Amino acid sequence: MKVGILGYGNLGRGIESAIRQNDDMELAAFFTRRDPASLKTLTPGVPVYSVNDIAAHKDEIDLLFLCGGSATDLPVQTPEYAKYFNVIDSFDTHARIPEHFANVDKAAKESGHVALISCGWDPGMFSLNRLYANCVLPEGNDYTFWGKGVSQGHSDAIRRVEGVKDGKQYTIPVESALEAVRAGKNPELTTRQKHTRECFVVPKEGADLNKIEQDIKNMPNYFADYDTTVHFISEEELKANHSGIPHGGFVFRTGVTGINKENKHVIEYSLKLDSNPEFTASVICAFGRAVVRMAKEGMTGCKTVFDVAPAYLSPLSGEEIRAHLL
Amino acid sequence: MKVGILGYGNLGRGIESAIRQNDDMELAAFFTRRDPASLKTLTPGVPVYSVNDIAAHKDEIDLLFLCGGSATDLPVQTPEYAKYFNVIDSFDTHARIPEHFANVDKAAKESGHVALISCGWDPGMFSLNRLYANCVLPEGNDYTFWGKGVSQGHSDAIRRVEGVKDGKQYTIPVESALEAVRAGKNPELTTRQKHTRECFVVPKEGADLNKIEQDIKNMPNYFADYDTTVHFISEEELKANHSGIPHGGFVFRTGVTGINKENKHVIEYSLKLDSNPEFTASVICAFGRAVVRMAKEGMTGCKTVFDVAPAYLSPLSGEEIRAHLL
Numbered sequence: 001m002k003v004g005i006l007g008y009g010n011l012g013r014g015i016e017s018a019i020r021q022n023d024d025m026e027l028a029a030f031f032t033r034r035d036p037a038s039l040k041t042l043t044p045g046v047p048v049y050s051v052n053d054i055a056a057h058k059d060e061i062d063l064l065f066l067c068g069g070s071a072t073d074l075p076v077q078t079p080e081y082a083k084y085f086n087v088i089d090s091f092d093t094h095a096r097i098p099e100h101f102a103n104v105d106k107a108a109k110e111s112g113h114v115a116l117i118s119c120g121w122d123p124g125m126f127s128l129n130r131l132y133a134n135c136v137l138p139e140g141n142d143y144t145f146w147g148k149g150v151s152q153g154h155s156d157a158i159r160r161v162e163g164v165k166d167g168k169q170y171t172i173p174v175e176s177a178l179e180a181v182r183a184g185k186n187p188e189l190t191t192r193q194k195h196t197r198e199c200f201v202v203p204k205e206g207a208d209l210n211k212i213e214q215d216i217k218n219m220p221n222y223f224a225d226y227d228t229t230v231h232f233i234s235e236e237e238l239k240a241n242h243s244g245i246p247h248g249g250f251v252f253r254t255g256v257t258g259i260n261k262e263n264k265h266v267i268e269y270s271l272k273l274d275s276n277p278e279f280t281a282s283v284i285c286a287f288g289r290a291v292v293r294m295a296k297e298g299m300t301g302c303k304t305v306f307d308v309a310p311a312y313l314s315p316l317s318g319e320e321i322r323a324h325l326l
Numbered sequence: 327m328k329v330g331i332l333g334y335g336n337l338g339r340g341i342e343s344a345i346r347q348n349d350d351m352e353l354a355a356f357f358t359r360r361d362p363a364s365l366k367t368l369t370p371g372v373p374v375y376s377v378n379d380i381a382a383h384k385d386e387i388d389l390l391f392l393c394g395g396s397a398t399d400l401p402v403q404t405p406e407y408a409k410y411f412n413v414i415d416s417f418d419t420h421a422r423i424p425e426h427f428a429n430v431d432k433a434a435k436e437s438g439h440v441a442l443i444s445c446g447w448d449p450g451m452f453s454l455n456r457l458y459a460n461c462v463l464p465e466g467n468d469y470t471f472w473g474k475g476v477s478q479g480h481s482d483a484i485r486r487v488e489g490v491k492d493g494k495q496y497t498i499p500v501e502s503a504l505e506a507v508r509a510g511k512n513p514e515l516t517t518r519q520k521h522t523r524e525c526f527v528v529p530k531e532g533a534d535l536n537k538i539e540q541d542i543k544n545m546p547n548y549f550a551d552y553d554t555t556v557h558f559i560s561e562e563e564l565k566a567n568h569s570g571i572p573h574g575g576f577v578f579r580t581g582v583t584g585i586n587k588e589n590k591h592v593i594e595y596s597l598k599l600d601s602n603p604e605f606t607a608s609v610i611c612a613f614g615r616a617v618v619r620m621a622k623e624g625m626t627g628c629k630t631v632f633d634v635a636p637a638y639l640s641p642l643s644g645e646e647i648r649a650h651l652l
Binding site for chain 1: 339340342343344346347348368420423424427444449451453454455456457458460461462463464465508510583584585588589590591592593594595596597598599600601604605607608609612615630631632633634635636637639640641644645647648649651652
């Protein structure tokens with residue numbers, strides 16, 4: 001299958017390298033809002049086109065990976081490009097998913113394409129685990145923890161604080177909370193009891209460190225509801241030790257079965273990721289294969305990970321997956 | 327949806343109680359090979375019929391749960407009853423799955439029913455996790471560990487040893503092996519390095535304990551390749567402390583991404599189950615809902631968990647699962 005990438009940030013680059021690990025996919029084109037000549041990709045043989053000319057390539061590509069952001073790019077791009085292509089995105093603004101789904105569904109149905117939205121690990125693999133586990137254990141409790149990992153939004157928030165030159169924020173699940181959930185204790189956990197926040201901050205010269213620390217710790221929405229630690233470090237140290245984008249997390253479902261609900265069960269799914277965007281890209285790549293197959297079978301409209309039979313994700317045949325993975 | 331249960335052992339009883347946790351299912355009938363009058367179920371209002379009369383009830387039931395064993399029951403029962411009903415089974419003789427699939431597929435296609443085979447947690451939920459993780463991380467390693475839990479086959483093997491009155495065997499994953507996998511070390515593990523076996527044995531009066539211990543530890547296939555511990559206990563102690571059927575396990579996929587394969591990722595799925603048959607039944611119940619829905623949409627033939635879009639498992643609507651679980 002021939003695939004294209006629109007947007008060449010962290011996610012687009014992740015898709016580019018994920019495609020190399022999937023032999024049945026051929027990267028046919030990059031599309032960009034920048035000057036195409038300015039884009040230095042890692043796959044020099046593949047043409048880079050302006051997004052303005054994208055419709056002209058509609059018959060050359062089986063699937064377009066949309067690698068824009070959820071805030072302003074995808075709400076426009078996904079319905080727009082579903083007119084011309086089978087598409088997949090990583091839309092993750094939770095509250096706006098119903099609206100995004102409706103817009104994309106309309107466009108994809110009218111044009112006869114499949115468009116899969118909200119793919120990645122959360123939403124994505126975590127969502128699948130929540131769904132499966134809820135169906136298997138209808139009476140129980142859900143817990144999702146994130147980290148240890150870099151939160152882009154919280155790192156951005158730190159960098160907006162007066163006196164801060166640069167910074168990185170890690171979200172860390174509270175170990176005792178994980179253990180209580182894992183032990184089937186069904187704890188009720190406040191925001192503060194679930195995660196801590198650890199900040200590595202490079203101050204500007206002469207900045208008031210105490211004021212920076214208080215400004216961060218008391219920032220509403222981002223830090224005030226958490227136990228937050230602030231470390232001041234040098235620019236070199238930030239670069240040497242905190243330039244990666246690791247992430248991960250845990251999804252639990254704990255529930256009961258039995259005629260008297262006497263038996264307890266714990267389902268746990270966890271991810272430990274060196275690179276958040278590359279893993280997200282790898283999930284999207286696998287679901288991209290499914291999108292192309294579903295479109296070939298004549299399906300149309302907007303889909304989510306919930307609508308994809310797992311067999312569509314695999315390059316192997318039904319016989320092979322039954323023999324090797326069942 | 328109206329459902330029936332064929333076979334009233336541990337799994338059949340598990341299905342009976344799981345149905346009570348799924349409001350959209352109504353238990354309509356039990357079928358048994360025994361004298362129906364002899365079956366004391368936990369749901370007295372529901373009729374018990376002889377399996378000999380089962381075909382007469384084909385229009386009363388949307389789905390038949392097949393709760394027989396994999397060795398001799400299901401290879402006959404699943405193709406046979408797929409002639410009259412949508413069915414679901416827990417067939418777990420791995421080497422014979424292709425043959426079973428072919429037989430069931432033929433019967434179900436001819437009669438226009440959906441038949442889902444090999445459902446439960448392994449095969450079942452573990453299979454799904456292997457498939458998803460393999461598709462997301464095409465370059466990597468798989469690890470499956472079982473336990474801590476009771477192995478029925480190994481417990482039976484103990485009880486066949488001369489001088490043994492009763493016994494229970496626990497399969498236990500080796501903690502250091504779990505830790506090495508979890509740390510992304512990609513260890514190559516022998517059978518002995520993955521699991522240990524712990525036996526609780528009630529000896530017959532006057533039996534030679536040393537001989538029993540040696541007979542167990544040296545038993546080929548079952549124990550000889552493992553580090554095995556044998557504890558001699560009283561019948562009362564066995565009953566008090568070892569009458570449950572707990573189980574569980576771990577599925578790992580570790581893999582790499584990145585243009586130079588420089589980033590490592592660990593996907594871990596684990597189950598900790600108080601009751602193996604009740605959890606198996608709960609998985610089967612959720613997939614049973616999917617079978618009925620897929621049949622209503624006109625699908626036919628043999629399916630596995632790989633062929634079921636996750637949304638079919640949930641009693642909630644597409645809108646609801648997107649809003650609450652995505």
